[in-house]
Amino acid sequence: MSRRPYIRKVERSWWLRQPRYVLYMIRELTSLFVGLYCALLVVGLVRLSQGQAAWDGFVAAFSSPLGVAFQLACLTFAIYHSVTWFALTPKAMPLMMKDEPVPGIVIVAAHYAAWAAVSIVVLIAAGI
Amino acid sequence: MSETITLEVLRYHPETDSEPHFQRYTVPYRDDWVVLDALNHVKDHLDATLSYRWSCHMAVCGSCGMTINNEPKLSCHTFLRDYRGGVIRVEPLDHFPIERDLVIVMDSFMDKLSSVKPWLIPRQDRPLSAGEYLQKPGELQAFHQYTQCINCLLCYAACPQIGLNEDFVGPAALALAHRYNLDSRDGGKDARAEVVASNQGIWECTFVGACSEVCPKQVDPAAAIQQTKISASVDWLKDLLTPGAHR
Amino acid sequence: MARSNKPLLWLPFAGGGLVAALITPVLILITGVLVPLGILHLRYEAIAAFAHNPIGKVILFGAVALPAWHAAHRLRMTAHDLGLGGGFAIKTACYGIAGLLILVAAVALLAI
Numbered sequence: 001m002s003r004r005p006y007i008r009k010v011e012r013s014w015w016l017r018q019p020r021y022v023l024y025m026i027r028e029l030t031s032l033f034v035g036l037y038c039a040l041l042v043v044g045l046v047r048l049s050q051g052q053a054a055w056d057g058f059v060a061a062f063s064s065p066l067g068v069a070f071q072l073a074c075l076t077f078a079i080y081h082s083v084t085w086f087a088l089t090p091k092a093m094p095l096m097m098k099d100e101p102v103p104g105i106v107i108v109a110a111h112y113a114a115w116a117a118v119s120i121v122v123l124i125a126a127g128i
Numbered sequence: 129m130s131e132t133i134t135l136e137v138l139r140y141h142p143e144t145d146s147e148p149h150f151q152r153y154t155v156p157y158r159d160d161w162v163v164l165d166a167l168n169h170v171k172d173h174l175d176a177t178l179s180y181r182w183s184c185h186m187a188v189c190g191s192c193g194m195t196i197n198n199e200p201k202l203s204c205h206t207f208l209r210d211y212r213g214g215v216i217r218v219e220p221l222d223h224f225p226i227e228r229d230l231v232i233v234m235d236s237f238m239d240k241l242s243s244v245k246p247w248l249i250p251r252q253d254r255p256l257s258a259g260e261y262l263q264k265p266g267e268l269q270a271f272h273q274y275t276q277c278i279n280c281l282l283c284y285a286a287c288p289q290i291g292l293n294e295d296f297v298g299p300a301a302l303a304l305a306h307r308y309n310l311d312s313r314d315g316g317k318d319a320r321a322e323v324v325a326s327n328q329g330i331w332e333c334t335f336v337g338a339c340s341e342v343c344p345k346q347v348d349p350a351a352a353i354q355q356t357k358i359s360a361s362v363d364w365l366k367d368l369l370t371p372g373a374h375r
Numbered sequence: 376m377a378r379s380n381k382p383l384l385w386l387p388f389a390g391g392g393l394v395a396a397l398i399t400p401v402l403i404l405i406t407g408v409l410v411p412l413g414i415l416h417l418r419y420e421a422i423a424a425f426a427h428n429p430i431g432k433v434i435l436f437g438a439v440a441l442p443a444w445h446a447a448h449r450l451r452m453t454a455h456d457l458g459l460g461g462g463f464a465i466k467t468a469c470y471g472i473a474g475l476l477i478l479v480a481a482v483a484l485l486a487i
Contacts, residue, residue, distance in 0.1 A: 004142035005225035005233050010291040012458040018198060021288060024336050028453040034395045035446025035473070037403055041439045042476045044406075045483040048419075048426055055419045063411040071407025078403055082396040088335060092354035099266035111396075119401035125425075126405050126415055288456065321378055331381040334452050361382035361389075 027084050033077035040071075086111040131157040133208055135166055137178065138219040140226050148226060150217075151175075157208055163216060164192055164203040167230075180230035187344055190280030194230055195219040200285035200342045221285040223294070237281060240297050243323045244305035249316025267312040274307035274352055276345040283339035283349055289332050296332040297323060299339035299349035306352035309359070317359075325360040333357075384448055384470075391445025398438050426487040436484055440477045447473030 015021040040062065047058035061067055089111060090104030132154045140148035153174050155166045164182055171178050182192040185204045192203040197217050208216070224232035283299035284290050290298055305324045309317045323329055333353045340350040366373070409415040425431040451469040459465060 002142070003227065005227055006140055006142070006148055007225045008148075008222070010223070014288060014291055015456065020338055020341065021336070024288075024338075025453070025456070028334070028449055028456070031395075031446040031449035031453070034399055034442050035450065037399060038439050038443040038446065039476055040406075041402070042443075042480045042483070045426070045435065045439065045480050045487075048423060049483040049486040052419045055422070059410065059417060062406050068407055068411050071403050075400060075403040075407055078395065078400045081392075082400055085392055085396040088337070088354075091340075091348065091351035092358060094351070094355065096266075096270075099264075099269075101269075115397050115400075118397045119404075122398065122401045123405070126409075126417065127421065128409070128415060292456065292458075325378045327379045327381065329379070331379050331385070334456065357385060358389075360378075361386050364378070364380070364382035365386075 027080065030077040030081035030084075033074040034081060037071070037074040037078070082115060086115075133157040133166070133212065134215045135163075135170065136215050136217045137167075137170070137230070138226075139178070139229055141177070141228060152215075157212065159209050161208045162204050163194070163196055163201075163206045163208065163218060166208060166216070167203060167218070178230075179228045188278060190278030193221050193280045193282050193285065195222055195285060200282035202280060202282070202344050205344055221281055223285055223287070223290045224281070232281075234281060236294065237279075237284065237298070237300070240301040241279070241304065244297065244301050245316060245320050245323075246301075246304045246308060248308065248311065248314050249319055250313065251315030261313045263312055270312070271307050271310035273347060274303050274310065277303055277307075277347045277349075278345055280344060282342045282344065286338035286342040288336055288338070289334060293328075293332060295328050297326075297329045299333075299353065300347075302330060302333075302356060303347050303349035303352040306356055309356070317363075321360065321363065324356060325363070330356045330360060387441060387444045388448040389445075391441035391443070391448075394437060395442035395445055399442055402438065423487060426484060432484045432487075436480060439480045443473045443476045443480075 015025045044055075044058050044062075047054040062071065086108050090107040093107070094104075095102040095107060133156075135153045135155060136150050137153065138148050139145070139151045153166075153170045155169045155174075158165070162185075164185060167178065167180055167182075171180075180192070180194070180203075182204065183189040184191070187202050187205045190202075193200060194203050195201075195218070196203065196206050197211065200221060203218070218230065220226050220230045220232045224234060224236075227233050277300050279300060281300070287296075287299055289296050302324060305320050308314045309320065325331075330353050333350075335350060335354060337350045340348045343349065405415055405417070410417055426435055447469040451465055454460070454465045454469070
């Protein structure tokens with residue numbers, strides 16, 4: 001009896017075969033928008049270093065309809081990144097307190113609290 | 129005429145088939161039947177040539193892993209009643225070569241498993257006269273969930289990185305390495321790191337998390353791998369800053 | 376098989392993921408919503424003063440450099456997932472662009 005194991009090919013569209021893989025791909029692509037926004041910030045830093053006129057031009061550009069539309073897309077994906085990142089943190093960093101594991105939800109809640117705190121601090125610093 | 133349900137099963141006989149193909153069987157529907165019962169019915173009454181692995185029929189041996197309606201499942205743990213009125217597609221586990229019908233070639237996994245040195249490596253040699261290791265309940269709890277793996281390979285079938293790179297050491301093997309690394313009796317983390325912290329080890333993982341979702345024993349291999357990434361990174365930093373000091 | 380040097384790439388990726396998660400959304404809220412709506416005004420003098428301060432430079436650099444690196448590493452891995460090869464070209468493109476952004480950010484901050 002001869003053996004002839006059959007090898008099934010993995011298609012490039014493997015991630016479309018199940019909802020969990022599609023969600024994974026969306027999760028990973030949040031980094032594209034985070035990266036693009038960082039590029040916007042880098043442009044901002046350059047304009048800041050070039051003086052008032054350059055800075056005001058930068059502010060006008062990102063406040064344009066196109067600028068806002070782009071940033072709203074970035075904001076959506078950035079929030080999805082935060083939500084998924086916090087949800088995964090307890091798995092990567094389980095905490096023990098007095099020989100008992102800290103419930104994952106506590107670790108997640110602490111991250112949301114930090115998120116709120118940082119956001120408030122930044123908003124206050126920006127002059128809200 | 130009592131109720132029936134249809135199975136669509138992937139068949140492959142290397143002596144006659146150039147490619148796998150589906151074959152349908154109509155089996156009795158019973159509320160308390162699992163897919164394995166339906167397959168046993170096929171083999172006993174309809175088609176004795178069907179080959180598949182199974183043993184305990186109670187989700188502890190890990191033998192009966194299959195792809196059922198596109199999802200890696202244990203056939204003994206998958207109830208017909210959840211597919212009532214539909215067709216149940218039964219295929220071999222993804223990402224493994226098909227030996228025959230629903231039987232896959234799992235040699236690669238056996239090699240990966242042994243490559244992570246899944247045994248206690250003591251920090252120091254202990255003579256028998258030193259007695260047993262003492263372990264507190266908290267120390268056992270630290271690694272207990274990672275002992276629950278039944279080597280069913282559902283995680284390898286679910287893992288896209290295994291699909292893209294068959295040399296990836298994979299979820300179950302890395303979870304087992306983590307089980308030993310976390311064991312208070314063990315001192316073998318460095319010995320395992322050659323494989324675990326290699327490019328084919330933890331670093332192929334992108335935390336898809338599908339492995340943990342399909343695991344029938346809640347081992348959570350994804351968590352094991354992420355925790356190992358952190359500890360391997362800390363070791364890497366220690367090595368960088370104080371070469372050779374902590375070995 | 377040998378121990379990988381991946382931690383060199385992974386540690387800033389992990390740090391960048393946390394920074395991106397905590398800080399990036401509020402920054403986008405400011406520049407993408409509050410400033411365009413006129414609720415906030417990012418006056419040049421105020422922002423430049425913050426960036427002039429050494430601590431301000433570090434904060435701004437961290438808020439930009441770490442998420443940029445995070446994106447680079449993650450996009451490199453995703454390119455592999457999408458079958459776009461895990462080869463030299465992708466790695467150079469991802470880490471190269473991020474490296475360039477980080478360098479430009481550093482130069483700009485040092486010039487303020």
